[in-house]
Amino acid sequence: MILAGGLLLLTVGMGALLAPRLSPANPQEIRLKEALLPPSPGHPLGTDQLGRDVLSRMLYGARISLTVGFVAIGLATVLGVLIGAAAGYAGGWLDILLMRIVDILLCFPTLFLILAAVAFLEPGFAPIIGIIGATGWMGVARLVRAEVLSLKERDFILAAKVIGASDTRILGRHLIPNAMAPVLVSATLGVGAAILIESALSFLGIGIQPPMPSWGNILAEGKATLGIAWWLTLIPGIAIFWVVLGCNLLGEGLRQRWKPQ
Amino acid sequence: MVSLSNHERSDARSPFDRLRVNGNVTRFSSFVLALLLSASFIIPFLIGLAAAEEIDIPVIGDALVSASIGEPSTLIPILASDSASAEVSGLLFNGLVKYDPDLSLVGDLAERWEIRDGGLEILFFLRKGVRWHDGVPFTASDVQFTYQRLIDPSVPTPYRGDFERIASLEVVDDTTVRVRYKEPFAPALSSWGMGILPKHLLENQNLTNTPFKERPVGTGPFIFHRWIRGDRIELKANPDYFEGRPYLNWAVIRIIPDQATIFLELQARGIDMTGLTPLQFTRMTQIPRFTEAFQKFCYPSFGYTYLGYNLRDPKFQDKRVRQALNLAINKQEILQGVLYGLGAEATGPFPQESWAYDPGVHPAPYDPGQAKALLAEAGWRDTDGDGILDRDGRPFEFTILTNQGNLARELTAQIIQQQLSRVGIRVKIRILEWAALLHQFIDKHRFEAILLGWGLSRDPDPFDIWHSSKTGEGEFNFIGYSNPEVDRLLLEGRANFDQEKRRAIYWKLHRILYEEQPVCFLYVSDSLPVVHRRFQQVEVSPLGLGYNLIHWYVPVSRQRYQLS
Numbered sequence: 032m033i034l035a036g037g038l039l040l041l042t043v044g045m046g047a048l049l050a051p052r053l054s055p056a057n058p059q060e061i062r063l064k065e066a067l068l069p070p071s072p073g074h075p076l077g078t079d080q081l082g083r084d085v086l087s088r089m090l091y092g093a094r095i096s097l098t099v100g101f102v103a104i105g106l107a108t109v110l111g112v113l114i115g116a117a118a119g120y121a122g123g124w125l126d127i128l129l130m131r132i133v134d135i136l137l138c139f140p141t142l143f144l145i146l147a148a149v150a151f152l153e154p155g156f157a158p159i160i161g162i163i164g165a166t167g168w169m170g171v172a173r174l175v176r177a178e179v180l181s182l183k184e185r186d187f188i189l190a191a192k193v194i195g196a197s198d199t200r201i202l203g204r205h206l207i208p209n210a211m212a213p214v215l216v217s218a219t220l221g222v223g224a225a226i227l228i229e230s231a232l233s234f235l236g237i238g239i240q241p242p243m244p245s246w247g248n249i250l251a252e253g254k255a256t257l258g259i260a261w262w263l264t265l266i267p268g269i270a271i272f273w274v275v276l277g278c279n280l281l282g283e284g285l286r287q288r289w290k291p292q
Numbered sequence: 293m294v295s296l297s298n299h300e301r302s303d304a305r306s307p308f309d310r311l312r313v314n315g316n317v318t319r320f321s322s323f324v325l326a327l328l329l330s331a332s333f334i335i336p337f338l339i340g341l342a343a344a345e346e347i348d349i350p351v352i353g354d355a356l357v358s359a360s361i362g363e364p365s366t367l368i369p370i371l372a373s374d375s376a377s378a379e380v381s382g383l384l385f386n387g388l389v390k391y392d393p394d395l396s397l398v399g400d401l402a403e404r405w406e407i408r409d410g411g412l413e414i415l416f417f418l419r420k421g422v423r424w425h426d427g428v429p430f431t432a433s434d435v436q437f438t439y440q441r442l443i444d445p446s447v448p449t450p451y452r453g454d455f456e457r458i459a460s461l462e463v464v465d466d467t468t469v470r471v472r473y474k475e476p477f478a479p480a481l482s483s484w485g486m487g488i489l490p491k492h493l494l495e496n497q498n499l500t501n502t503p504f505k506e507r508p509v510g511t512g513p514f515i516f517h518r519w520i521r522g523d524r525i526e527l528k529a530n531p532d533y534f535e536g537r538p539y540l541n542w543a544v545i546r547i548i549p550d551q552a553t554i555f556l557e558l559q560a561r562g563i564d565m566t567g568l569t570p571l572q573f574t575r576m577t578q579i580p581r582f583t584e585a586f587q588k589f590c591y592p593s594f595g596y597t598y599l600g601y602n603l604r605d606p607k608f609q610d611k612r613v614r615q616a617l618n619l620a621i622n623k624q625e626i627l628q629g630v631l632y633g634l635g636a637e638a639t640g641p642f643p644q645e646s647w648a649y650d651p652g653v654h655p656a657p658y659d660p661g662q663a664k665a666l667l668a669e670a671g672w673r674d675t676d677g678d679g680i681l682d683r684d685g686r687p688f689e690f691t692i693l694t695n696q697g698n699l700a701r702e703l704t705a706q707i708i709q710q711q712l713s714r715v716g717i718r719v720k721i722r723i724l725e726w727a728a729l730l731h732q733f734i735d736k737h738r739f740e741a742i743l744l745g746w747g748l749s750r751d752p753d754p755f756d757i758w759h760s761s762k763t764g765e766g767e768f769n770f771i772g773y774s775n776p777e778v779d780r781l782l783l784e785g786r787a788n789f790d791q792e793k794r795r796a797i798y799w800k801l802h803r804i805l806y807e808e809q810p811v812c813f814l815y816v817s818d819s820l821p822v823v824h825r826r827f828q829q830v831e832v833s834p835l836g837l838g839y840n841l842i843h844w845y846v847p848v849s850r851q852r853y854q855l856s
Contacts, residue, residue, distance in 0.1 A: 060710070063707075081706060081707065240720070242706045242709060
């Protein structure tokens with residue numbers, strides 16, 4: 032499972048990395064005379080309504096989607112680990128306060144939270160990453176807090192305290208590293224979810240703004256030509272499926288390896 | 293009456309779904325479902341059946357379900373500044389006059405009128421026996437009340453300009469109104485096409501915040517039934533309409549903010565009428581299955597699409613810069629690539645169909661070289677070698693705002709972006725939901741450039757769009773254009789009753805505006821409405837489709853929706 036998931040992600044990752052070499056054309060170049068061509072040797076995945084090469088757009092779109100996925104979840108994970116560890120280790124009123132905030136934020140479906148946030152910001156690459164990151168840390172925080180709560184009662188933490196280790200050292204050297212396994216699993220699953228959210232936002236027109244290609248907005252533009260240009264919706268659809276499946280397989284595999292229960 | 297249009301379609305009210313009337317699915321729903329499952333062969337069969345019957349006598353029944361891409365922002369006619377609002381409120385309210393299919397003014401709530409004193413005075417004789425939808429009689433005091441609201445500075449109406457020319461409005465008796473103008477005002481009569489409001493329901497109320505907003509009461513052919521925000525507006529036939537009861541029982545306007553979804557709904561028979569996109573018209577509706585079920589229409593729309601610049605922005609204050617932008621934007625490429633040839637290049641503030649349009653204005657050919665030269669003359673040069681022009685250390689870049697759901701505009705914006713990048717201008721695009729664009733950005737003048745359209749009135753007077761006094765919040769000259777010569781011509785044009793003299797004035801205005809380029813005039817697109825074939829007496833006139841909506845009917849055997 033790890034292998035299969037890893038392979039799926041690797042193919043997309045390589046595609047994104049090598050986009051400038053693999054692309055047959057500039058993804059933003061409009062050639063109206065070549066609009067809506069079906070897949071052919073010149074345009075392996077066809078062209079869109081403005082005559083742009085879909086393969087090139089997909090490859091550059093992969094860069095956007097993967098960057099959004101990984102950076103946003105990186106951000107969410109860092110936030111979640113810090114907040115969760117602080118709550119779990121300090122306990123008392125800080126724990127209560129932070130966990131109630133988490134509870135409140137978890138009450139809202141993530142997509143609605145994001146839609147509300149987007150209304151106040153200009154849509155674009157960085158804001159989307161920020162918003163997905165800022166609304167995705169609550170699960171991680173709970174996970175880390177629970178780990179820290181059980182770990183901090185263990186003997187090796189007691190031993191560290193006895194020899195006079197500082198709180199920062201105990202958290203940084205002992206608690207957080209030991210709590211990382213479930214966090215990595217949830218982050219891997221989260222990447223898939225983040226890519227899906229980015230696609231959904233771009234599909235709704237409030238994510239990545241044209242002409243920057245993103246899988247979501249390629250799909251959104253394709254829906255206008257559903258009956259006559261199947262490749263414009265099918266291809267980004269398959270790509271999103273592919274990468275989300277990759278993340279889920281990898282995450283599931285890691286979970287089984289590290290936590291056999 | 294001009295309106296901001298969010299869709300190149302000023303008169304199509306459209307299409308269908310399984311209509312719910314008072315919460316009950318129509319009795320025909322299972323039949324409809326069967327129809328959907330095997331639509332391809334059953335529909336021709338049904339058509340054959342109906343043709344055999346050939347019933348020419350109009351009958352009451354059925355509903356017209358149309359689709360609107362934008363949600364109306366209000367149904368109060370004097371506040372309606374966008375086409376979605378104007379279309380729906382036009383079914384609920386009447387003005388004193390209206391245009392007939394050959395574009396002459398005829399009475400609506402006014403039975404007749406007399407123009408006296410060289411055009412300074414109009415005496416309106418109102419129709420007798422007209423009642424508001426709530427049964428209260430319509431009288432001259434309603435006209436007076438509407439006038440008072442229109443000139444009340446606290447009422448945010450874009451139409452005040454037309455009514456400020458009035459010196460006095462006097463109620464002679466219940467059915468006679470005397471209007472005196474301060475000076476001759478050519479659009480005077482046509483300005484009375486404005487929907488009249490009921491005094492008895494709105495007196496002492498704040499128009500922007502009254503329960504009436506949610507439950508409008510008019511005199512029109514349809515009565516407001518309910519408005520489910522973000523979903524649909526349901527109107528029912530007014531059985532006492534003074535021109536006769538509409539044959540259709542219901543007019544339902546579904547709000548579907550996306551053209552692709554509207555098209556899917558159309559194919560799924562959820563909609564009876566809508567406007568097509570050029571791509572749908574030319575490439576997706578040629579199949580017999582579609583043409584057997586729907587009738588397609590194509591005629592020039594009375595309006596145009598443009599790229600407007602915020603002239604308060606120093607970048608756009610130099611005329612040479614605006615002329616350069618015009619040379620750098622290839623309209624023919626947009627016409628072919630986005631409209632598939634279904635439209636024409638716009639050259640000024642009037643569409644080709646208008647008598648005010650000067651055929652002597654020839655659009656400048658696409659010339660990026662000349663554009664670069666003009667930009668250099670205005671001080672925009674690429675001094676740091678990054679491919680983007682700059683002046684005083686600041687790069688030439690701006691953001692184009694346009695509304696969501698209108699793919700033609702989204703694509704046009706992207707083509708303009710590429711064309712301008714060739715002369716060294718960096719353009720960003722931002723697509724916003726219609727109401728947010730209108731109220732948060734346009735009304736408040738928070739934009740650099742906007743890609744929008746104007747739906748125009750038949751009288752060509754474009755005072756509200758170009759006069760320097762119309763630049764306030766919520767008014768139509770939101771680009772902030774100000775030119776004393778244009779101001780003078782606008783005043784002159786509306787002070788003259790002689791069409792030949794007005795023509796000369798507007799031709800001059802047309803030439804000045806093309807030369808000055810306060811906006812880049814892009815294209816006049818064709819209206820491409822479709823209507824389901826079961827509707828009879830569907831006619832296109834210069835006013836577009838739907839002007840005779842009250843005469844549309846469906847033969848009994850082909851009716852789909854029943855009144856519950």
